[in-house]
Amino acid sequence: AAGVIQSPRHLIKEKRETATLKCYPIPRHDTVYWYQQGPGQDPQFLISFYEKMQSDKGSIPDRFSAQQFSDYHSELNMSSLELGDSALYFCATKERTRYEQYFGPGTRLTVT
Amino acid sequence: GESVGLHLPTLSVQEGDNSIINCAYSNSASDYFIWYKQESGKGPQFIIDIRSNMDKRQGQRVTVLLNKTVKHLSLQIAATQPGDSAVYFCAETPLTSPTDKLIFGTGTRLQVFP
Numbered sequence: 001a002a003g004v005i006q007s008p009r010h011l012i013k014e015k016r017e018t019a020t021l022k023c024y025p026i027p028r029h030d031t032v033y034w035y036q037q038g039p040g041q042d043p044q045f046l047i048s049f050y051e052k053m054q055s056d057k058g059s060i061p062d063r064f065s066a067q068q069f070s071d072y073h074s075e076l077n078m079s080s081l082e083l084g085d086s087a088l089y090f091c092a093t094k095e096r097t098r099y100e101q102y103f104g105p106g107t108r109l110t111v112t
Numbered sequence: 113g114e115s116v117g118l119h120l121p122t123l124s125v126q127e128g129d130n131s132i133i134n135c136a137y138s139n140s141a142s143d144y145f146i147w148y149k150q151e152s153g154k155g156p157q158f159i160i161d162i163r164s165n166m167d168k169r170q171g172q173r174v175t176v177l178l179n180k181t182v183k184h185l186s187l188q189i190a191a192t193q194p195g196d197s198a199v200y201f202c203a204e205t206p207l208t209s210p211t212d213k214l215i216f217g218t219g220t221r222l223q224v225f226p
Contacts, residue, residue, distance in 0.1 A: 035214075042218060043201070043214070043216050045213045045214065048211045092214075099212060100161055101146075103156045105154055106154070106155045108153075
């Protein structure tokens with residue numbers, strides 16, 4: 001079965017650089033969530049989209065922005081990167097009418 | 113891969129035994145609960161879910177129990193296998209959430225030894 005695709009899987013950036021993470025949902029999934037997971041932490045909700053509109057926002061820094069495109073894929077843009085941004089970033093997708101979210105394999109961002 | 117859950121509570125069980133992983137949630141308004149399994153360097157994998165109008169739900173080798181009175185959730189794994197070794201998270205969706213975002217609890221590392 002098709003799964004959520006995230007790219008890149010690994011990313012190394014220096015402080016103050018920018019990064020773009022991409023998420024491609026499972027077919028027919030129209031809702032996308034982004035989560036951040038620090039070492040030894042549980043995933044923390046950042047932002048979500050439905051039908052290309054932002055639907056909810058969590059503890060996402062102002063330096064981060066995201067959008068969802070007409071094909072339902074989503075991109076998380078991160079600017080002025082800080083050491084503390086080093087984490088695993090997951091997107092999860094689902095059908096609007098269902099509850100269960102399916103997670104991608106994540107992007108490991110390392111800021112040096 | 114990434115070492116998820118470096119300082120998480122750990123449950124060690126012998127292969128073939130049953131495992132019980134517990135989770136306390138804080139929001140009495142939550143309506144939906146999920147258990148996820150996360151292996152090192154991978155994304156959380158959906159295991160089983162339960163709505164607040166149910167007390168118990170069974171899947172293949174797994175059972176989720178929900179006690180709304182004490183806001184407690186548990187995951188039971190029957191005949192635990194080495195492949196079950198992972199970090200397990202419970203997650204909830206508050207009724208007040210417009211978008212079903214997940215609020216995760218502290219994970220538990222399950223170690224299965226022969």
